[in-house]
Amino acid sequence: MTLLAFDWIFLIEKLVLIVIIISVSLVIAMYETYAERKVAAWIQDRVGPDRAGPWGILQPLADGGKLFFKEEIIPNSSNKFLFVLGPCLAMLTAMMTCAVVPWSSKLELFGRSIDMQIADINIGILYVFGVVSMGVYGIMIGGWASNNKFSLMAALRGASQVISYELAMGLSLIALLMLTGSLSLKTIVEQQQAGLWNIAYQPLGFLLFFVCALAECNRAPFDLPEAESELNMGYHQEYSSMKLGFYLFSEYINMFISSAIMATLFFGGYDVPFLDESKLAVNVAAIVGLVALMLKIFFFIFLFMWVRWTLPRFRYDQLMRVGWKNMIPLALANMIITAAVVLLIKK
Amino acid sequence: MQTLIPHNADESRRMMQSLTNRAKPVDRRPMNFVDRLYLPAVLKGMSITFGHIFKKPPTIKYPEQTREFSPVFRGLHVLNRDEEGRERCTACGLCAVACPAEAITMEAAEREPGEENLYREEKYAARYEINMLRCIFCGLCEEACPKDAIYLSETFAPSNFARKGFIYGKKDLLIPNPVTQPEEYAKAKGKR
Ligand code: SF4
Numbered sequence: 001m002t003l004l005a006f007d008w009i010f011l012i013e014k015l016v017l018i019v020i021i022i023s024v025s026l027v028i029a030m031y032e033t034y035a036e037r038k039v040a041a042w043i044q045d046r047v048g049p050d051r052a053g054p055w056g057i058l059q060p061l062a063d064g065g066k067l068f069f070k071e072e073i074i075p076n077s078s079n080k081f082l083f084v085l086g087p088c089l090a091m092l093t094a095m096m097t098c099a100v101v102p103w104s105s106k107l108e109l110f111g112r113s114i115d116m117q118i119a120d121i122n123i124g125i126l127y128v129f130g131v132v133s134m135g136v137y138g139i140m141i142g143g144w145a146s147n148n149k150f151s152l153m154a155a156l157r158g159a160s161q162v163i164s165y166e167l168a169m170g171l172s173l174i175a176l177l178m179l180t181g182s183l184s185l186k187t188i189v190e191q192q193q194a195g196l197w198n199i200a201y202q203p204l205g206f207l208l209f210f211v212c213a214l215a216e217c218n219r220a221p222f223d224l225p226e227a228e229s230e231l232n233m234g235y236h237q238e239y240s241s242m243k244l245g246f247y248l249f250s251e252y253i254n255m256f257i258s259s260a261i262m263a264t265l266f267f268g269g270y271d272v273p274f275l276d277e278s279k280l281a282v283n284v285a286a287i288v289g290l291v292a293l294m295l296k297i298f299f300f301i302f303l304f305m306w307v308r309w310t311l312p313r314f315r316y317d318q319l320m321r322v323g324w325k326n327m328i329p330l331a332l333a334n335m336i337i338t339a340a341v342v343l344l345i346k347k
Numbered sequence: 348m349q350t351l352i353p354h355n356a357d358e359s360r361r362m363m364q365s366l367t368n369r370a371k372p373v374d375r376r377p378m379n380f381v382d383r384l385y386l387p388a389v390l391k392g393m394s395i396t397f398g399h400i401f402k403k404p405p406t407i408k409y410p411e412q413t414r415e416f417s418p419v420f421r422g423l424h425v426l427n428r429d430e431e432g433r434e435r436c437t438a439c440g441l442c443a444v445a446c447p448a449e450a451i452t453m454e455a456a457e458r459e460p461g462e463e464n465l466y467r468e469e470k471y472a473a474r475y476e477i478n479m480l481r482c483i484f485c486g487l488c489e490e491a492c493p494k495d496a497i498y499l500s501e502t503f504a505p506s507n508f509a510r511k512g513f514i515y516g517k518k519d520l521l522i523p524n525p526v527t528q529p530e531e532y533a534k535a536k537g538k539r
């Protein structure tokens with residue numbers, strides 16, 4: 001009986017972990033919407049939402065409830081199947097990325113040592129890249145299926161933007177991977193725990209990666225696919241009710257996940273600076289690590305918002321110029337220099 | 348005075364006076380390398396926005412907080428009574444005619460014998476309603492009234508969830524009786 005040999009508890013453990021991580025990222029995405037409004041308010045010398053509950057903390061629930069009860073409209077001339085598929089795909093790809101992020105070191109519960117990571121695959125970063133590049137299908141399908149010229153325009157912009165910036169992102173990562181020599185996110189974090197954080201070796205790489213992450217998440221100043229003022233919300237113009245909610249939500253989940261990836265790749269993941277985790281008890285270290293990672297993630301989320309409420313949107317030609325003429329040459333130079341230095345040191 | 352007409356852009360620029368001393372000429376130099384990196388400008392912008400996070404917002408959280416008004420502020424209407432506590436309004440309708448927003452509705456009734464302590468004139472307003480959503484608080488009703496029966500107080504129209512709540516009847520408008528409720532009367536009368 002091969003079935004009996006299977007580690008059932010392992011399966012349950014992973015399922016529980018998946019449920020926890022998915023719900024946590026949903027809750028965080030919910031509160032990101034609240035944080036976004038609050039940060040925008042502070043930056044603009046306003047108060048922000050403060051009516052629903054103390055300090056307005058029930059605002060995301062109110063917003064969600066409102067979205068649920070809105071009328072569900074599917075335009076007559078749209079392709080119905082694709083119209084529904086678009087937001088589902090956006091949400092799915094947003095959620096799938098969190099599978100490879102190592103949230104913390106091992107936790108010991110009920111005599112088992114539990115990985116705080118859904119899957120430690122040895123091609124972690126490649127997986128992230130694959131899933132992220134699928135994310136553009138959500139935008140493209142949604143924009144195309146809406147059968148609306150603004151949406152189509154936005155979808156085209158979105159596609160070309162994501163493709164252009166993915167190149168620079170990939171190139172900036174290659175430089176990092178030359179240093180780490182591994183694609184597994186867990187290994188990368190463990191290396192940073194032992195030595196310096198990767199930001200110390202790759203400041204330019206991080207900067208490029210951060211700018212590309214802004215573009216990949218369609219965040220300002222690269223929010224051309226949903227440019228409210230010129231394209232009437234762009235690709236999700238025809239969407240209403242929870243389908244719109246999915247699109248908006250997936251943007252916030254993307255923001256959360258890309259913050260997690262940036263923290264993992266460049267800022268030591270769950271590593272606490274100036275603290276030797278191996279001296280702590282295993283569980284304490286895991287919890288401290290989780291808190292450290294969350295703090296880093298929240299900082300990046302704040303950074304995303306701070307950038308959004310500071311910078312105006314790029315014009316389309318500027319976007320392309322920055323992407324192809326500035327970012328990619330810089331990333332290439334960064335890669336070549338890193339390669340040369342790595343070679344020299346190895347010799 | 349003779350008007351000068353500029354004949355070309357150069358001349359018009361010379362003739363244009365700056366309205367404030369804070370006017371700055373637009374910098375139209377082509378971008379140099381540092382500018383094209385965008386980063387210095389981005390960092391500068393971000394430091395400005397970060398500074399704003401710690402500024403105190405000037406928001407007045409209405410309805411919990413209200414702004415201080417000047418004594419001539421035109422707020423909610425009050426239907427006045429005379430010193431003996433009788434309603435002054437005689438339902439002449441002049442306020443309704445004067446009202447540019449057509450916010451006032453009323454129904455007249457005749458004073459019965461024995462009601463002299465309630466109404467000052469033989470005719471009075473049985474129903475007197477002001478729709479506060481229509482009202483623009485111009486105070487023309489106050490000016491039109493020959494009986495000094497209506498005036499605008501310093502109070503702000505409170506917020507409400509339903510439109511019905513903004514139609515104020517006599518119950519809401521009438522000032523408390525100065526004879527039987529002198530304290531409330533003084534409070535409603537305000538500083539005027
Ligand atoms: S204040 Fe002006 S608008 Fe309001 S009821 Fe009087 S006359 Fe009409």
Ligand code: SF4
Binds near residue numbers: 491492494495496
């Ligand atoms: S409030 Fe004055 S103007 Fe209006 S009906 Fe009464 S007496 Fe006439």
